[in-house]
Amino acid sequence: MKWKERGIYLLSLLISIVLGLGVGALLMLATGHDPIEGYTAMVNGALGSKWDADTILKNSELGNTLYRSTLLIITGLATAVASDAGLFNVGGQGQMCLGALVGAYLGAELTTILPFTAGWPVWLLIVVCFLAATLAGAIYALIPALMKVRLNISEVVSTILLNSVALTFCTYMSNGPLKAQGKGTQTAAILKDLEFTRFFKPSNLSQAVFIAAGMALVVWYLMSRTTFGYEMRMAGRNSRFAKFSGLKASTLAVTGMVISGALCGALGMLEVFGWKHRYAVDLSTDFYWDGMLVAMIMRYKPLGIILMSFFFGILKSGAIRMQSSTGISPELIQVIQAIIIFFMAAEQGMILRFRTWRARRHPQHEEVISA
Amino acid sequence: MSNQPIQPIVEFSHISMQFPGVLANDDVSLSIMPGEVFALVGENGAGKSTLMNILFGINTPSAGTITVKGKTYKSLTSAQAIGLGIGMVHQHFMLVPSFSVAQNIVLGDEPQRGILYDLREAKRITEKLVAEYGLEVPPDEPVKNLSVGLQQRVEILKTLHRGAEILILDEPTAVLTPQETDELFDVIRGIVRDRGMTVIIITHKLGEVMAISNRVGVLRHGRLAGVYETADVDERKLASLMVGKDVLLGLLERNQREQPIPEEPAISVRNLTVRDNRGLEAVRGMSFDVHRGEIVGIAGVEGNGQSELVEAVTGMRAIRDGEVYVFGKKINRLSPGKIRKLGLSHVPEDRLATGVAAQADITENLVIGKHRRWPFSVLRVHMRGGPARRYARKLSGEFDIRSAGVGTEVGSLSGGNMQKVVVAREFSFDTQALVIAQPTRGVDIGATDFFHQRIMDKRNQGCAILLVSADLDELYRLSDRMLTVYEGRITGEFDPATAPREEVGRCMMGADQAQDSKTTVNEASDG
Numbered sequence: 001m002k003w004k005e006r007g008i009y010l011l012s013l014l015i016s017i018v019l020g021l022g023v024g025a026l027l028m029l030a031t032g033h034d035p036i037e038g039y040t041a042m043v044n045g046a047l048g049s050k051w052d053a054d055t056i057l058k059n060s061e062l063g064n065t066l067y068r069s070t071l072l073i074i075t076g077l078a079t080a081v082a083s084d085a086g087l088f089n090v091g092g093q094g095q096m097c098l099g100a101l102v103g104a105y106l107g108a109e110l111t112t113i114l115p116f117t118a119g120w121p122v123w124l125l126i127v128v129c130f131l132a133a134t135l136a137g138a139i140y141a142l143i144p145a146l147m148k149v150r151l152n153i154s155e156v157v158s159t160i161l162l163n164s165v166a167l168t169f170c171t172y173m174s175n176g177p178l179k180a181q182g183k184g185t186q187t188a189a190i191l192k193d194l195e196f197t198r199f200f201k202p203s204n205l206s207q208a209v210f211i212a213a214g215m216a217l218v219v220w221y222l223m224s225r226t227t228f229g230y231e232m233r234m235a236g237r238n239s240r241f242a243k244f245s246g247l248k249a250s251t252l253a254v255t256g257m258v259i260s261g262a263l264c265g266a267l268g269m270l271e272v273f274g275w276k277h278r279y280a281v282d283l284s285t286d287f288y289w290d291g292m293l294v295a296m297i298m299r300y301k302p303l304g305i306i307l308m309s310f311f312f313g314i315l316k317s318g319a320i321r322m323q324s325s326t327g328i329s330p331e332l333i334q335v336i337q338a339i340i341i342f343f344m345a346a347e348q349g350m351i352l353r354f355r356t357w358r359a360r361r362h363p364q365h366e367e368v369i370s371a
Numbered sequence: 372m373s374n375q376p377i378q379p380i381v382e383f384s385h386i387s388m389q390f391p392g393v394l395a396n397d398d399v400s401l402s403i404m405p406g407e408v409f410a411l412v413g414e415n416g417a418g419k420s421t422l423m424n425i426l427f428g429i430n431t432p433s434a435g436t437i438t439v440k441g442k443t444y445k446s447l448t449s450a451q452a453i454g455l456g457i458g459m460v461h462q463h464f465m466l467v468p469s470f471s472v473a474q475n476i477v478l479g480d481e482p483q484r485g486i487l488y489d490l491r492e493a494k495r496i497t498e499k500l501v502a503e504y505g506l507e508v509p510p511d512e513p514v515k516n517l518s519v520g521l522q523q524r525v526e527i528l529k530t531l532h533r534g535a536e537i538l539i540l541d542e543p544t545a546v547l548t549p550q551e552t553d554e555l556f557d558v559i560r561g562i563v564r565d566r567g568m569t570v571i572i573i574t575h576k577l578g579e580v581m582a583i584s585n586r587v588g589v590l591r592h593g594r595l596a597g598v599y600e601t602a603d604v605d606e607r608k609l610a611s612l613m614v615g616k617d618v619l620l621g622l623l624e625r626n627q628r629e630q631p632i633p634e635e636p637a638i639s640v641r642n643l644t645v646r647d648n649r650g651l652e653a654v655r656g657m658s659f660d661v662h663r664g665e666i667v668g669i670a671g672v673e674g675n676g677q678s679e680l681v682e683a684v685t686g687m688r689a690i691r692d693g694e695v696y697v698f699g700k701k702i703n704r705l706s707p708g709k710i711r712k713l714g715l716s717h718v719p720e721d722r723l724a725t726g727v728a729a730q731a732d733i734t735e736n737l738v739i740g741k742h743r744r745w746p747f748s749v750l751r752v753h754m755r756g757g758p759a760r761r762y763a764r765k766l767s768g769e770f771d772i773r774s775a776g777v778g779t780e781v782g783s784l785s786g787g788n789m790q791k792v793v794v795a796r797e798f799s800f801d802t803q804a805l806v807i808a809q810p811t812r813g814v815d816i817g818a819t820d821f822f823h824q825r826i827m828d829k830r831n832q833g834c835a836i837l838l839v840s841a842d843l844d845e846l847y848r849l850s851d852r853m854l855t856v857y858e859g860r861i862t863g864e865f866d867p868a869t870a871p872r873e874e875v876g877r878c879m880m881g882a883d884q885a886q887d888s889k890t891t892v893n894e895a896s897d898g
Contacts, residue, residue, distance in 0.1 A: 225753060226752050226753060226754055227748050227753075229754075230754055233731070234728050234731060237728035238724075238729065240724060240725050241724075241726065241727060243687070243706075244685075244717070244719060244725050245707075245708075245711075245739045245740050246709075246740055248708070
């Protein structure tokens with residue numbers, strides 16, 4: 001039963017993707033482009049052409065797709081954890097910025113401000129930076145969560161507002177107290193030893209992807225296979241019921257939000273250590289919205305988010321090649337992406353309609369449970 | 372008009388309604404005559420509400436046609452239905468709690484002065500309706516401050532304001548006290564007699580069918596099991612048609628107590644004072660004990676502190692003054708979880724708001740509270756899905772929870788099945804004290820008997836049970852002792868075996884118990 005349900009779900013998802021791509025193809029035809037050429041360019045742009053063992057590490061297209069997917073996976077899971085606990089974390093950007101700033105600062109200065117760490121092995125220093133950034137994100141998510149459960153202030157409003165606060169604060173810090181000598185609005189570079197090894201150059205993919213994968217695995221397990229994840233879900237669905245059943249509903253909600261913030265903070269640090277190597281104002285955190293979108297389309301199911309992030313990663317990084325090699329305008333590409341997203345978001349409604357339609361035509365196929 | 376044969380005002384013809392996995396109506400053909408009170412009875416999930424939702428334009432039937440006032444439709448929209456003079460009062464009221472009565476009544480059809488909302492006119496409309504139909508309501512009061520019975524009146528007035536000629540009432544008495552029910556029936560009789568309205572009433576209280584209806588239709592498993600003149604049938608006949616076998620609530624087997632009541636009561640309430648959501652004192656100095664092996668019933672008109680009492684005893688509401696002890700331990704400041712650990716389970720009165728997580732599935736709703744134990748989890752951390760689902764299937768069998776599978780969302784179950792989920796979970800904790808509120812509200816007669824049997828079994832096993840119910844029959848049937856409450860105070864204590872109903876009713880209305888009808892000395896009050 002469970003597997004049958006899942007099969008139907010995957011199939012309908014596949015159909016909605018195909019339908020979305022189909023409408024996209026029609027749009028390309030209508031604007032005078034060859035859809036086959038367009039989609040080929042997209043796939044090539046996303047997956048690259050170097051797939052044999054010698055050259056695969058130079059496949060920067062593939063690297064970029066993986067990199068983008070990783071960002072979406074972590075932000076998508078962050079949204080999902082909070083949502084499971086019944087809160088909507090719209091403040092991922094701010095949490096990420098703070099994580100990045102803390103990571104960048106400690107990566108550059110840790111051995112200076114705490115001289116006894118100078119002799120520590122590299123991995124330990126990285127762990128310290130990672131934990132500090134995680135903590136920064138967590139604390140920054142704790143504030144709106146507490147305001148929600150204590151004062152009933154909408155976390156959607158407070159997290160959005162806190163985004164601006166964090167972004168402004170980080171800009172100030174990197175232009176003021178932490179500004180690197182003689183540079184633009186950015187902090188000093190982290191120590192060379194701490195930089196993650198990059199591969200698939202010149203893509204942004206680095207060793208950070210392994211840490212992100214580990215984080216995704218832990219979060220997936222936590223959400224779907226532990227008593228804690230279950231309790232959090234129950235509190236998120238009906239907090240009064242959770243309290244009635246003996247759970248600490250408010251604590252669970254706060255914890256969900258804090259984990260969400262921690263993931264974002266950690267991701268900010270990984271961005272710095274992976275390729276940026278410093279905090280700078282141009283460090284993009286906009287992809288958080290895409291991650292949220294993925295999570296919503298996949299109804300906050302961890303495994304689904306991970307899979308769908310790869311698909312989105314392909315769409316996103318393929319779009320660049322699509323534009324450069326076929327001349328399809330980036331606006332059109334965005335429209336096509338939006339249509340595909342529409343179809344996937346409508347998946348649930350479509351399958352319900354299909355079932356009702358089938359039930360009407362062949363009533364005997366449905367079991368009558370009241371019998 | 373009088374010399375030609377009367378045409379049915381509503382005619383269902385071969386209506387079938389297929390939901391995914393459930394055939395809710397199966398080839399139902401039924402005529403409703405103008406000016407009659409037609410009762411539609413059937414168990415939970417028999418398809419009563421579905422059929423009426425088709426008439427009101429909420430559901431589109433899979434097959435069949437509806438004829439209203441001589442015109443035949445394949446399906447109706449809500450706007451069409453309202454236009455045809457059909458009004459429906461749902462089981463769950465569709466009112467805006469913070470709006471005043473008048474604002475709710477004119478909602479969607481607001482009187483205007485220029486571009487402004489004419490509140491005075493809204494009030495005038497309401498007062499005119501009140502005068503016309505004799506349904507007293509306070510026009511300026513926010514709906515949230517009204518009792519359930521009054522809220523229902525607002526719903527009825529709303530449909531009358533929209534010009535309803537055919538009024539559908541979906542289980543209108545499920546939330547009413549006996550007095551309110553009588554008043555409602557007076558209203559129904561009035562609008563039928565004076566206005567020539569047609570009333571369709573969905574219910575599964577057979578006594579009410581006999582009291583109010585001219586004709587009665589019985590649905591069973593989506594099929595029409597029969598239509599009768601009410602005068603030609605009795606409750607027993609209807610009950611057996613509803614469930615397909617002979618059941619009428621009979622006597623339950625009640626063990627005599629083998630040993631004297633242990634010294635220490637399981638639940639002990641001392642001078643308890645609790646405030647309601649508005650900050651007013653809802654419970655004012657109640658004291659009583661519940662011992663193991665007895666059912667103590669709390670009888671009262673709803674809104675006299677019963678809900679707050681239950682919430683205080685189970686930790687869902689702060690205790691203002693006084694003490695509550697569970698197995699000797701003071702629970703004044705304990706959380707619901709801690710109180711559960713002392714050995715108290717709780718069936719709440721509002722199952723949708725408190726008793727279940729409607730968006731979670733049956734398994735998730737059944738396993739909560741036990742999920743940290745083997746075999747549902749390893750080391751209290753790792754959840755095991757398989758044993759949880761097997762356990763849910765086992766409990767579903769034991770408690771006759773009807774669904775498409777244990778992965779079904781609880782919110783999609785009928786009221787009775789949802790209550791079975793709650794009872795299955797709460798009764799399967801290994802606890803020796805139970806607080807049960809309104810266990811059979813909105814539950815059909817077959818399931819009611821089942822729940823009563825289970826409650827009595829628990830008592831016979833030595834469980835202490837505090838039972839709060841608005842259904843006096845239920846309390847008479849189950850209780851060992853009955854306490855009447857009025858405005859947050861206990862006004863009497865009765866032995867159901869001997870207590871006259873009139874006396875109990877008087878105490879529920881605030882009269883003090885006559886000295887000679889006292890069954891036991893209330894020792895609790897001087898604790």
